[in-house]
Amino acid sequence: MLGGACAHAPAVPEPRTGPRLFVLGRAQDGGLPHVGCDAPCCAEARRTGRRETPACLGVHDPGSGALLLIEATPAVEEQLALLHRLAGSPARGRAPIDAVLITHAHLGHYLGLAWFGREVCATRGLPVFVTARMADFLSAHAPWKQLVALSQIELRRFAPGTTFSPMPGLQVEAIAVPHRDEFSDTVAFKLKGPRRCVLFVPDVDAWHRQGDLLPRLLEGVDVAFVDGTFWDAAELPERARPEIPHPPMVDTIERLSGSRAMPPGGVRFLHLNHSNPAFTPGWPLPEGFSVATVGEWVDL
Numbered sequence: 001m002l003g004g005a006c007a008h009a010p011a012v013p014e015p016r017t018g019p020r021l022f023v024l025g026r027a028q029d030g031g032l033p034h035v036g037c038d039a040p041c042c043a044e045a046r047r048t049g050r051r052e053t054p055a056c057l058g059v060h061d062p063g064s065g066a067l068l069l070i071e072a073t074p075a076v077e078e079q080l081a082l083l084h085r086l087a088g089s090p091a092r093g094r095a096p097i098d099a100v101l102i103t104h105a106h107l108g109h110y111l112g113l114a115w116f117g118r119e120v121c122a123t124r125g126l127p128v129f130v131t132a133r134m135a136d137f138l139s140a141h142a143p144w145k146q147l148v149a150l151s152q153i154e155l156r157r158f159a160p161g162t163t164f165s166p167m168p169g170l171q172v173e174a175i176a177v178p179h180r181d182e183f184s185d186t187v188a189f190k191l192k193g194p195r196r197c198v199l200f201v202p203d204v205d206a207w208h209r210q211g212d213l214l215p216r217l218l219e220g221v222d223v224a225f226v227d228g229t230f231w232d233a234a235e236l237p238e239r240a241r242p243e244i245p246h247p248p249m250v251d252t253i254e255r256l257s258g259s260r261a262m263p264p265g266g267v268r269f270l271h272l273n274h275s276n277p278a279f280t281p282g283w284p285l286p287e288g289f290s291v292a293t294v295g296e297w298v299d300l
Helices: 040-048 076-087 107-116 132-140 144-149 213-218 249-256
Strands: 020-025 056-060 067-070 099-101 126-131 153-158 163-167 170-176 187-192 197-201 223-227 267-270 289-291 297-299
Touching: 020 076, 020 267, 056 076, 067 076, 076 107, 099 163, 107 132, 107 144, 126 132, 126 163, 132 144, 132 153, 144 153, 153 163, 197 213, 213 249, 249 267
Parallel strands: 067 099, 099 126, 126 153, 197 223, 223 267, 267 289
Antiparallel strands: 020 056, 020 297, 056 067, 163 170, 170 187, 187 197
């Protein structure tokens, strides 16, 4: 079910007949090293050349050759190149991807759409699946509205609570989740293929905001990629937690340890802040919980 590879030199997996999902990034919006951070975590990353890109998934359908990008991060070129390599996809020029899904309007999740504009790729009618509120935001603000006006991207609206198919062999259920929604609403995605269902919820304010949210999201899921922004509440003492609410990893682990809601393929944390000690290689986690690895895959 799960495959893995080194973050810097991922191996190309054997081809399959159904869609395959890849992890393309696992950091919080600012990545690692992080602008404005001089702490040892970022200083060491700059010294060694370590780079962690924002949370992002990709899906490849071998039958049609279709490629799907889930989140358009500031590292979009690097992540598209990785997806092409993992999928064994040939060079595709100005049509590097067939569709994009966006969860919400925070910079690590949609800023990369600008790279599809006239200054860079100049795509033609690239389908971008978003909620109606996210579509309104993109249509009203530069530079995104220029991509819409020039038909470089084509906004495909979906409603939270509905299911749609952005590529062959894949059904996506969009589920509203509580988050800082200054510009758009926020959704999680359940990605359902012929064999497996994967949950992607990189951002959520707190599980307790909706008492049944976590078990409801995990229902019917085989592998869950979930918000792992912070390890615990003490991680950023200089910042007011209400400004940056996220469920600490220790809270998610406590809620799910021994729970019937635990997915059989386990919980894979991503969207880790640069300060999160779980980024440390070998950081201990209980059985069934892991930090996602760039290059790993799930056959859907």
